[in-house]
Amino acid sequence: MTTVRPQDPAGPWLLRTEHTVYAVRLGGEGRWAELAAWGPHGAETGPSPLDRSRRTHFITPADAAPAEYIPYGLRPFTGADLTVRRPGGERGLWWAFTGAHYDEGIALRLEFTDRPTGLRTTLRYATVPGTDVLLRWTELHNAGTEPLHLERLDSAGVTVPVQGGARLTYLAGQWSQEFGRHQLDLTRGRFEMASTQGAPGHAYAPWLAVQDAADADGPAYGVALEWSGNWHITADAEPGGAVRVRAGRVPHEGAVVLQPGGSLDTPRLACAFSPEGLDGLSRVWHRYERRLAGERLHRTRKVLYNSWEATGFGVEADAQLELAVIAAGLGVELFVVDDGWFTGRHDEKGGLGDWRPDPAAFPAGFDDFIGKIRATGLEFGLWVEPEAISPASRLYAEHPDWVYRIEGRPATLVREQLLLDLGRNDVQEFVIGTLDRLLTGHDISYLKWDMNRPPTERGRPGAGPAGELDLDAAHVAGYLRVLDHLRDRHPQVTVEGCAGGGGRIEHATLARTDVVWSSDNTAPLDRLAIQYGYLHAHAPHTMSSWVTDAPGVFDPRPRSLAFRFVLAAAGVLGIGADLRHWTAEQRAEATGWVARYKQERDVIHHGEARLLGTPADAGCGVQYDAPGGDRTVVAAWSTGRLDGAPLVPGRAVRLRLRGLDPGARYRDTATGTEYSGAHLLHYGLPLAWTADHDAELVTLVRQ
Numbered sequence: 001m002t003t004v005r006p007q008d009p010a011g012p013w014l015l016r017t018e019h020t021v022y023a024v025r026l027g028g029e030g031r032w033a034e035l036a037a038w039g040p041h042g043a044e045t046g047p048s049p050l051d052r053s054r055r056t057h058f059i060t061p062a063d064a065a066p067a068e069y070i071p072y073g074l075r076p077f078t079g080a081d082l083t084v085r086r087p088g089g090e091r092g093l094w095w096a097f098t099g100a101h102y103d104e105g106i107a108l109r110l111e112f113t114d115r116p117t118g119l120r121t122t123l124r125y126a127t128v129p130g131t132d133v134l135l136r137w138t139e140l141h142n143a144g145t146e147p148l149h150l151e152r153l154d155s156a157g158v159t160v161p162v163q164g165g166a167r168l169t170y171l172a173g174q175w176s177q178e179f180g181r182h183q184l185d186l187t188r189g190r191f192e193m194a195s196t197q198g199a200p201g202h203a204y205a206p207w208l209a210v211q212d213a214a215d216a217d218g219p220a221y222g223v224a225l226e227w228s229g230n231w232h233i234t235a236d237a238e239p240g241g242a243v244r245v246r247a248g249r250v251p252h253e254g255a256v257v258l259q260p261g262g263s264l265d266t267p268r269l270a271c272a273f274s275p276e277g278l279d280g281l282s283r284v285w286h287r288y289e290r291r292l293a294g295e296r297l298h299r300t301r302k303v304l305y306n307s308w309e310a311t312g313f314g315v316e317a318d319a320q321l322e323l324a325v326i327a328a329g330l331g332v333e334l335f336v337v338d339d340g341w342f343t344g345r346h347d348e349k350g351g352l353g354d355w356r357p358d359p360a361a362f363p364a365g366f367d368d369f370i371g372k373i374r375a376t377g378l379e380f381g382l383w384v385e386p387e388a389i390s391p392a393s394r395l396y397a398e399h400p401d402w403v404y405r406i407e408g409r410p411a412t413l414v415r416e417q418l419l420l421d422l423g424r425n426d427v428q429e430f431v432i433g434t435l436d437r438l439l440t441g442h443d444i445s446y447l448k449w450d451m452n453r454p455p456t457e458r459g460r461p462g463a464g465p466a467g468e469l470d471l472d473a474a475h476v477a478g479y480l481r482v483l484d485h486l487r488d489r490h491p492q493v494t495v496e497g498c499a500g501g502g503g504r505i506e507h508a509t510l511a512r513t514d515v516v517w518s519s520d521n522t523a524p525l526d527r528l529a530i531q532y533g534y535l536h537a538h539a540p541h542t543m544s545s546w547v548t549d550a551p552g553v554f555d556p557r558p559r560s561l562a563f564r565f566v567l568a569a570a571g572v573l574g575i576g577a578d579l580r581h582w583t584a585e586q587r588a589e590a591t592g593w594v595a596r597y598k599q600e601r602d603v604i605h606h607g608e609a610r611l612l613g614t615p616a617d618a619g620c621g622v623q624y625d626a627p628g629g630d631r632t633v634v635a636a637w638s639t640g641r642l643d644g645a646p647l648v649p650g651r652a653v654r655l656r657l658r659g660l661d662p663g664a665r666y667r668d669t670a671t672g673t674e675y676s677g678a679h680l681l682h683y684g685l686p687l688a689w690t691a692d693h694d695a696e697l698v699t700l701v702r703q
């Protein structure tokens, strides 16, 4: 790495991704770094769109600057990224630039030092090869002599110039309603999303897209925070026609104390750009997540059966085997026993922490049961909630000090349970030991890791002043350590991430799991909306989805078995229905769908995915193009907003495909119909919905 101190502060450092450039320069006579350009290659040549008149009234120049990362003190009014307080002293930093390390086009470090406190802040930039993602984070080092209280310690700030206000797209909801896609136009003021639930939470995904409201089909900028704990993202629409987005951790104790000699890295903020709007942006994120999966992307994600919705807490070997035999007959590859398999777990009240198979559920022994499941040809998987503990458990009786608590305060129960302090080393060792025992002692190839309650009364008595414990970061580190251990020690085990549905889905989790459970809501039309939002931010190969018997929770209109299968096949197919009650016809149809999915899953998991229409349109779908473009799979659903056909005059719904070769011919493998690429791009793929025909999985092969 070369060390470069720019001779000319106006001359920017350029970071280049596949199709994007991100240009940073010094501003304010070298007191801060600011964004000069972010867009397609070449966008850096010309006057910066973020340049302003430089005249500022009633604010400081720093307040108006498109600052990359700037402390409170230097930027007193319009929002800082870092707020530092000296105990008994002032609140604020007035730092100076002290050096840059530039790995041309690929990585950059910019260092700023505040001499009175001794705080050294390094802005880090790293491009991600093969993607249009730039990672940004910040390193903080206290080289001074007194502890520093970091009240705000964001990862990064990014500025997007807009002419008609900012069109913000975000994913919001609540338990069983995750990933609803919302949009608002922000012309002035502040937008904020946050979680203090020790996890990203169900209310908001730590993900935001920004476009110019004057050109809402135009370029899209996105950020996503890689952090499994408390977080916030804010967007400030500034007077000068720009929106500044800041993202980072939220310290549970109000501040993180950085002791003399101490260092801290903020979480990474992934910054993505696409000239092709939200659709293009989603593909940037998909590609990034395929990269996050590393070599494990190429492991086949098996079709699973999970018995939770069929049997609930009433796990009992014979009934499970009956389900397994039917599932195996449908072509399912993996059988997962969910909650309810361990001692004391008859309902929500007990058992968590005592991770031993319940002898009453498996009278001939757990290994005998697993052996019988495997004899049907299925692999075997198990549900665990390693961070949870039931007050009635043996573990709690033995280690009451392992849970979060505050001396002299009541302990709030959520879902009848408490939470282990996974930041403690002994708790991490217990969890690792438990998982090692289960995974080495039994023939288990799949683990669903759940977490069903956020921390309350978050304290660790006897561990020092509460304000000096960074419990949120400690929990995240413990969680990631155990996930890393699973990958290292049990690489053959596929891991599914879950937190009461989609409560903990972000890049740190996605990098260490193979799939995630986006929601507990498996009702067809509700799930369609959830998956539609989910796929804006996350890749299909991560999206575990089941066909169930569930009626609509928010939309009770019935949907066909085909609809449910095509919907679950849009990601990683599973079945969660009570198969014992399915008719021979239903089972035969299911067998066909499972076989069909197996033929197409390589395209669904490895291809480029495009969202077609929305759940509010008559037709809604996802198009998956195989790498190279020789095969295209379209999953399409009727949302129920029919145009009248065939009862009254009407025409088939058309889904306009994208990205095909207009001059090529494409053949529907089921019907033999041939289309030109131009036809599919211009008119779209026809889908003649009726009340009974409400979904299709179409395969088009390029001739």
Ligand code: GLA
Binding pocket: 308, 338, 339, 383, 450, 452, 498, 499, 500, 501, 517, 519, 520
């Ligand atoms: C959570 C999960 C579900 C299921 C139950 C079991 O709600 O999201 O999928 O595992 O717990 O208690």
